[in-house]
Amino acid sequence: MSRPWAGKADPGAAVAAARRLGAALLAGCLLAAGLGADSSMGLRYSHYDGSDGVTVVSPEGDVHADLDDRSQVALHYGVDAVSAASFNYAKSKTHLADPARMVGDCKTCHNPVDAISGASLNYRDTRQELGVTFIRHWGETDLKPSYIHSQEDDYTSQTVGMSVAQNLFSRDTNLELGYRHGDNQIQPVWDKARVEEMGTDTATLALTQVLGRLSELRLNAELSDLRGFLSNPYSFVQVGNLTTQPAAESEPDERLQSVLGAAFKQSLGWDSSAELDYRYYGDDWGVTAGTVQGQVDKQWGPFTVDAGWRHYSQSQAWFFRNFYAQPRAYMSRDLKLAAFSDDLFSLGLRGSLGEDWDLDMSYSHYLRRDGLDYRLYFSNGPVAADLLSVGFTYR
Amino acid sequence: MRAAPALLRALGLAGLALCAGCATVQPWEKAELGKPCMQFSGDGPAQAFRAHALITNEQAMGGEGGSGGGCGCR
Numbered sequence: 001m002s003r004p005w006a007g008k009a010d011p012g013a014a015v016a017a018a019r020r021l022g023a024a025l026l027a028g029c030l031l032a033a034g035l036g037a038d039s040s041m042g043l044r045y046s047h048y049d050g051s052d053g054v055t056v057v058s059p060e061g062d063v064h065a066d067l068d069d070r071s072q073v074a075l076h077y078g079v080d081a082v083s084a085a086s087f088n089y090a091k092s093k094t095h096l097a098d099p100a101r102m103v104g105d106c107k108t109c110h111n112p113v114d115a116i117s118g119a120s121l122n123y124r125d126t127r128q129e130l131g132v133t134f135i136r137h138w139g140e141t142d143l144k145p146s147y148i149h150s151q152e153d154d155y156t157s158q159t160v161g162m163s164v165a166q167n168l169f170s171r172d173t174n175l176e177l178g179y180r181h182g183d184n185q186i187q188p189v190w191d192k193a194r195v196e197e198m199g200t201d202t203a204t205l206a207l208t209q210v211l212g213r214l215s216e217l218r219l220n221a222e223l224s225d226l227r228g229f230l231s232n233p234y235s236f237v238q239v240g241n242l243t244t245q246p247a248a249e250s251e252p253d254e255r256l257q258s259v260l261g262a263a264f265k266q267s268l269g270w271d272s273s274a275e276l277d278y279r280y281y282g283d284d285w286g287v288t289a290g291t292v293q294g295q296v297d298k299q300w301g302p303f304t305v306d307a308g309w310r311h312y313s314q315s316q317a318w319f320f321r322n323f324y325a326q327p328r329a330y331m332s333r334d335l336k337l338a339a340f341s342d343d344l345f346s347l348g349l350r351g352s353l354g355e356d357w358d359l360d361m362s363y364s365h366y367l368r369r370d371g372l373d374y375r376l377y378f379s380n381g382p383v384a385a386d387l388l389s390v391g392f393t394y395r
Numbered sequence: 396m397r398a399a400p401a402l403l404r405a406l407g408l409a410g411l412a413l414c415a416g417c418a419t420v421q422p423w424e425k426a427e428l429g430k431p432c433m434q435f436s437g438d439g440p441a442q443a444f445r446a447h448a449l450i451t452n453e454q455a456m457g458g459e460g461g462s463g464g465g466c467g468c469r
Contacts, residue, residue, distance in 0.1 A: 022461040046444040058444060080447075142462065165462040170419050174463020202409030206461030216464045218435055222457040258397055259458035263435055273432045289455040296430045297432035304431045306439075314454055344449070350440060360400070368452060385446055389441040 003227045034318075035208030039065040044391035051384040057081045070138070076131040083124050127152045140167035146180075163204070168268040178204040196229035220261035220279075227254050237331045239324045249321070249332045258284040271299035281314070287337065289314035295346075313341035322373055340370035340382070358393040422467060429466025437461070 006111035041063050066072055121130040135147040139214030142165040150157040161180030168175060182200035209217045230253060236246035261279040266275055277293040295308035317337040319330040343366075350360035368382040410432045421430075427433065437440070437459035 003433040009398070010403045032465075034462075042443075044444070045405065046441070054415065056436060056448070140461070150456045158399060167463060170422070171463065171467030172420055174461070202457070204457070208463035208466065210420050210425070210428060210467075213420055214427055216428060216433070218437070218464065224457070259455065260411050261458035263459075265433055265439060265464075267427045267430075267433060270432060270442070272430055272442070273430075275436055277436065277459075279455065280459045281458070283454070291455060293436070295436045297434075299432045304434075308436060312449075312453055312455070336452065342452065343444075346445075348439065348441065362439075362445070363446060365404050366452070368449075383452065389444045391440050391447045393440075395436050 003113040011077075022032075038393045038395075040393055041062070042391060044389060046387070046389040049386045051381075052084075054084045055247045064249040067262055070136060072135040073133075074133040074135065076129070076133075078129045080125075080129075082126070082128040085247060096220055114309065126150060127155075132157040140171070141165070154187050158183050159200075159329050171211070174206075174208040176204075176206040176208075178202075178206075180204075184228075186229055186233060196228065196233070196336075198228035198230060203338055214267040216265050218261075219266075220259070220263075222257075222259040222261075224257040225255075226257070229253065230255060231332070235334055237321070237324055237333050239327050239331070247327065247331065249334065250330055251334075255283055255285055257281070263300050268296075272296045285337070286318035287316065301351075301355075303349055306346070306348040308344075308346040308348075310344040310346070311341065312344075314337050318326065335370075335372070338372055340368055342366060355395055358366065358395070360389075360391045360393075363387070425466045428464070429460065429468065433465060436462075 010160070042058045042061065044058075044062075046056075046058040046060070058078060060076065063075045065073050065075075065242065068309055078241045084316060110155040127150060129148060129150045130149040133144055133148065134243050136143045144161075144163045144165070146159075146161040146163075148157075148159040148161075150159075159180055159182040163176055163178035165174060165176040167173070170271055180200075180202050182202075184198040184200070186196040201338045202222060205221045208220075212218055227285070231249050231251040235249040237249055239247050242250075259279060259281050261277065263275060263277040265273060273278075273296070275293075275295045275297070277291070277295075279291040279293075280287075281287070281289040281291075289312065291306065291310065291312045293310040295306055297304055298307045299305075316339040317332065319328065320332055320334070320337040322333055322338075324331055344364050345367075346362060348360065348362035350356070353359050364387040365385070366385040366387065368384070370382050372382075413461075442459070446456070446459070
């Protein structure tokens with residue numbers, strides 16, 4: 001539940017994190033090699049490149065080890081190394097609108113974070129995540145306790161979870177119930193003495209049903225309760241006109257979210273299939289969202305190729321404004337809380353490279369549309385982005 | 396949000412009706428379901444990164460993934 005790509009950190013941390021990733025994976029290899037032939041190890045490299053200048057490089061590794069014939073342990077370690085174009089205040093739309101601001105440097109007026117864009121100067125951040133899941137099989141029941149620790153320079157998150165999955169009716173039906181609790185601490189980079197807390201509780205339900213020899217259905221439901229500091233300490237709002245000083249964002253300190261999803265998969269014969277998904281999201285901040293997704297898969301020898309399209313649209317939060325004429329109790333111009341729609345076009349390839357290695361590759365293009373006035377945003381318009389991910393698994 | 400409990404109840408009832416109404420598919424009839432092309436997109440190998448990237452831009456998250464399905468052979 002963290003804001004994974006917000007904040008500012010030591011640029012050298014990415015290198016140190018990559019070294020730790022290497023050490024962790026080496027240990028994972030030794031663990032997997034020593035624990036049996038059914039164990040596996042995976043490496044993944046992912047890359048995000050946004051039109052707003054944000055770039056994210058995410059190396060990660062997984063190790064799955066069979067402890068005995070009924071127990072498995074899965075370890076995951078990943079890094080998000082984020083960088084963004086340095087803020088050029090000479091091009092800032094608010095500064096251009098007010099020549100009186102074109103004096104001194106940014107720190108003359110601001111904290112070391114751009115008040116308008118919310119981005120820090122020479123923005124760099126590294127997030128590290130370590131997760132462990134234990135899986136225990138009892139007949140047709142699987143028990144999965146898990147723990148995830150996520151660390152950034154200004155954000156620490158710990159999540160504990162437990163899920164129970166039960167096969168029913170000759171494994172035609174699978175019911176999975178889950179619960180997870182998260183504790184988050186936020187420390188803005190300019191004020192390390194300030195510590196904000198945020199807690200999350202989430203209950204999940206997933207039902208997978210074989211409908212026949214050629215089709216299956218999955219239904220999902222999720223309910224989340226978020227409490228505490230839910231604002232972004234780096235986000236500011238413009239109250240009045242372009243010449244007034246921005247004010248800190250303020251969001252309600254509680255939020256109830258619900259999600260319902262359905263996915264239908266149908267074999268088309270000739271080693272191919274089609275999938276149609278729908279997801280509804282609603283919360284008590286007034287945001288409702290719908291996601292429609294379609295995908296076709298086709299096997300060619302040891303490889304499977306997929307092509308998909310996903311459309312998402314949401315309404316805005318009740319307190320969201322692009323501009324505030326008067327101060328209010330709750331104010332935010334977070335682009336995530338605006339009304340907008342986006343599309344994601346994806347291509348993927350996955351399959352086996354011989355007996356021991358699996359390969360998967362995927363590319364997605366993201367495109368967002370909205371009706372916002374971008375005069376106050378550092379970005380010149382909605383974000384477009386390219387996502388690339390390549391993974392290898394050794395068994 | 397008031398609609399959420401009603402939707403959850405409807406989902407539960409639909410799920411129960413679905414399970415009760417389905418004829419059992421025998422293990423030897425699940426060859427097609429066990430093919431790689433029948434894997435749900437939410438279980439795909441790059442799904443975690445994609446979901447992680449999307450939640451930086453979107454409010455909605457979750458409601459995907461699960462266990463079971465396929466050939467039923469774990």
